Amino acid sequence: MSAELIEDRPRADAPPPARPRRTRVRDLPEVRWAALATAAFLPAFPLDLAGAPAWLWGPLYAVCYAAGGWEPGWAGLRALRERTLDVDLLMVVAAIGAAAIGQFLDGALLIVIFAVSGALEAFATRRTADSVRGLLDLAPDTAARITPDGAEERVPVTALRVGDTVLVRPGERLPADGTVREGMSDVQQAGITGEPLPVDKGPGDEVFAGTLNGTGALRVTVERDASESVIARIVAMVEEASESKAPAQLFIERIEQRYAIGVVAATLALFAIPLAFGADLTETLLRAMTFMIVASPCAVVLATMPPLLSAIATCGRHGVLVKSAAAMERLGAVTRTALDKTGTLTEASARVRDIQVLPGGDLDEHQVLALAAAAERPSEHPLARAVVTAAQERGLRLEPATDFTSAPGRGVQARVTGRTVQVSSPAALPAGSGAPLEDPDDPVRTAVAEVENTGATAVAVLIDGRPAAVLAIAAPLRAGAAEAVAALGRLTGTPPVLLTGDNKRAAARLGEEVGITDVRAGLLPPDKVATVREWEDAGERVLMVGDGVNDAPALAAAHSGVAMGRAGSALTLETADAVVVRDELAAVPSVVALSRRARRLVTQNLVIACVCIGALVVWDLLGHLPLPLGVAGHEGSTVLVGLNGLRLLRTSAWPGATGTDHQAAGS
Structure with a gap:
């Protein structure tokens, strides 16, 4: 075997695979730069107010401007190179304009508030992705795999393959999606399905990676690779969804450029026109800079995506x-x-709902079912699987079948314990079977009619050419x-x-x-x-x-x-x-209700943003709006709409999670 192949194979003693770490506040570059800008501003502010020499507070203000403004300023210049106007650049220009006329304090305050609000927005946005990506932390890094000779080996979860058998001891988390092969236990799967109580699991039951095993030991057959598990699919699809844009967001982006250009034009007019009539330079420039700040559409841009992405994340946590x-x-x-x-x-799968044994036979329903299941076992038809499953659930012994034949649309026939067994559609019963369906008093016709009246599919069982029973097969509700x-x-x-x-x-x-x-x-x-x-x-x-x-x-x-x-x-x-994912029909109205709540939050955010922008603009045009107050109002509304959208990340936001009525949630 080549060295490359040996190297590619996961080793049992290999370190666990690296998994994404949850975002910490200090890990975000926006937070670090905002902290540096704030640290420089705090000592400079009292020195400036106290009349200290400029050489004491001037360098601190310079650090504040550089730390809080270089990143949005550089991003804005790159956007200009692509012939687009970034609203963040407007904030930086306003701060530089204030400094140019000697208003270092006002400009530094703008930079600090702008940097802090940007850090809060970045952290709030990351929380959406982290809330779902954190599901990966539920799954263990390693698993106890059972080898073909019955031994146990500890391997990385990424080394598991479909068909492997893993041992899950009491109190351990399941390493992969699969089916219980042996054992009985209760499994807490609230992190995947939202079910508040543990669910009993036994042979044949489906289990999910990351769920917590209870008091019993389970041997589980792996059904999906780690990359295809429910957790991995949730994370991948939510991350993909976070890169998409809603129609409301696309509409806002279409008008954002025109609006930003309009703000710049209005700012220049507010500066140039009063100067032409002899207004004071400093006061005119401050008013124009204040207008540029409060009229910027930052809050409007942030109004749509946080509610929708939060709703997507909450849906992902509930399967x-x-x-x-x-x-x-x-x-x-x-x-x-x-x-x-x-x-x-x-x-999706049909089950035998009832067995009507016809009069005149010498077999009871268990014997008829055992013969029918033995004849159906070689067939791959869904109805055949339902018959075989019903016999296995009742613990019936299935004898081997010989001379098996199958006719699509008609049924199967085989020899079982020396008897000819035919399982077929009633319409396909051969002439001369001993019970022609044309006879209204025929017991087969009566039984078939009763079964079909219940909404089930009727299947006739003939033993040695004579009708023995009619099976009622239906998919349970x-x-x-x-x-x-x-x-x-x-x-x-x-x-x-x-x-x-x-x-x-x-x-x-x-x-x-x-x-x-x-x-x-x-x-x-x-x-x-x-x-x-x-x-x-x-x-x-x-x-x-x-x-x-x-x-x-x-x-x-x-x-x-x-x-x-x-x-x-x-x-x-x-x-x-x-x-x-879990085929829970109750999740459908829950998703619709949550979507409606997200749409309401988008509307609320747009109203909040527009009212704040409108009020601040009117105040600046008709009165005297101090620059620090304009900055606080603008950035405060931006943070407010961002945090308002993240309310849907709470557990109680899922309709039904706490008994919330769907009508109330969706109204």
């Missing part, structure tokens, strides 16, 4: 990946909801489906609609269970798209929720799309604006 700030903004504007049936309102449907109706003001390709009887039955009255069944993908576009053309903003390939076109056509992530197709996950 919902919103792909962009634009997607988050769109989710709060929906006026109608359309939901798919299978995999969305119901679980998702937990909380009815509550989620009701919450979506309250949020949008219109009842949700069911769009499905299933038969009308099954769809209507499901609609009754979840409280949907508008049920549209038997739809092909083009039909779903046409329905969504019809609503969109009528002025509705449609939210489509689905999981399958057949839902992807409708998700793309809708104003917003949400995909159920656990069993969702790759195309659907790519098309959707948001992905519900």
Whole structure:
């Protein structure tokens, strides 16, 4: 083996991989420069007021100007080189203008307040990313991997591969996403799913990296690489979303340049026109510099992104990946909801709901199920897996099957313990089977009708050519489906609609269970798209929720799309604006409510920013606004809107996390 290959392989004794560190205040360059500017200003200020010689306080002011102004000034010059006007440059120019007429104190105060507010903005913005990236700290650095010979070895988490088995002892955090192979325990997974109480886990249950194991030992089969774990996907998608821009932000950026140029032109006019009429130079320049400061749109620029990014981060902590700030903004504007049936309102996998043994046979339901499951075991059909799973859950012994044959759309046939077992659709029952379906009194026809009336799929089991039982197979309703449907109706003001390709009887039955009255069944993908576009053309903003390939076109056509992530197709996950990782339907109205709250905060921020700018400008034009007071008002409003948007990072911001009613959260 080559040295390169040996070197590339992770070693068991290798140091744990480096992980991103949470941002500390002193780590931010903006904070360091602001601290230096403030440290120079504090001793210079009393010396200047006391009338001390200029050689004592002059160098301190110079340090203050350089520390607080060089970075925004240099960035502004680079922007000018690209023919854009940076609003930060306006602040630096105003400070230099004040110093040019001997107002060193006012200019230094502007620099200090501007630098401190910039540091606060930088720290507040970093908190959004840190709140989600901190999820990486939940996952351990190493794992106890079980070797093929049963030994235990300690390896870095990055060395784990799909199919590996890891041992998780009581009190340890799980190192990877996977499925429990052996053991029983309770797992605290609030950091991933938001569930406040530990969840019991046993063989076959899914577990997630970073969750905390309780009192039992678990052996877990790794199902995803570290880079594909739920935690890693949340972090990656939130970071990607933070680089996107919402329509409101794009609109502000389009007008920012024109507005900044207008501010410069107005400042020059406020300086030149009074001078032309004999006004005092110092007073005129101070008023013009004050106007430039208070009219700068810093608070407006910062009004939109913090609320949206905070909402994205909060969604990520609760297992919902919103792909962009634009997607988050769109989710709060929906006026109608359309939901798919299978995999969305119901679980993705079907289960045997009931077994009706037909009269005249010599087998009970356990014996019929064992024979049917043995015949179905070689099949890959979803209904076949449901039959096999039902037999395994009941602990039934499955004998080997021979002479297996499968006919698509009809069923399977095999020899089991010397008997011919056929599992098929009732419509595919052969003529002469002993129970023709044309007979209205036929027990098979009666049983099939009863099963289909419940919204389930009927499957007939024949033993040696005679009908023995009818199985009722259906996908169980998702937990909380009815509550989620009701919450979506309250949020949008219109009842949700069911769009499905299933038969009308099954769809209507499901609609009754979840409280949907508008049920549209038997739809092909083009039909779903046409329905969504019809609503969109009528002025509705449609939210489509689905999981399958057949839902992807409708998700793309809708104003917003949400995909159920656990069993969702790759195309659907790519098309959707948001992905519900845990397939918790209750998360959909929570995301819509949170988006609406984020939109309200954006509006609040814009109002705060515009009112502050307008009031300060009027004060400066019609009265005498001192430069320090103008600086404090301008920078204070900028910090205020930034911190206001970060309120959505709190745990209580997630609708439902503390019992918050969706209607109240979304109103």
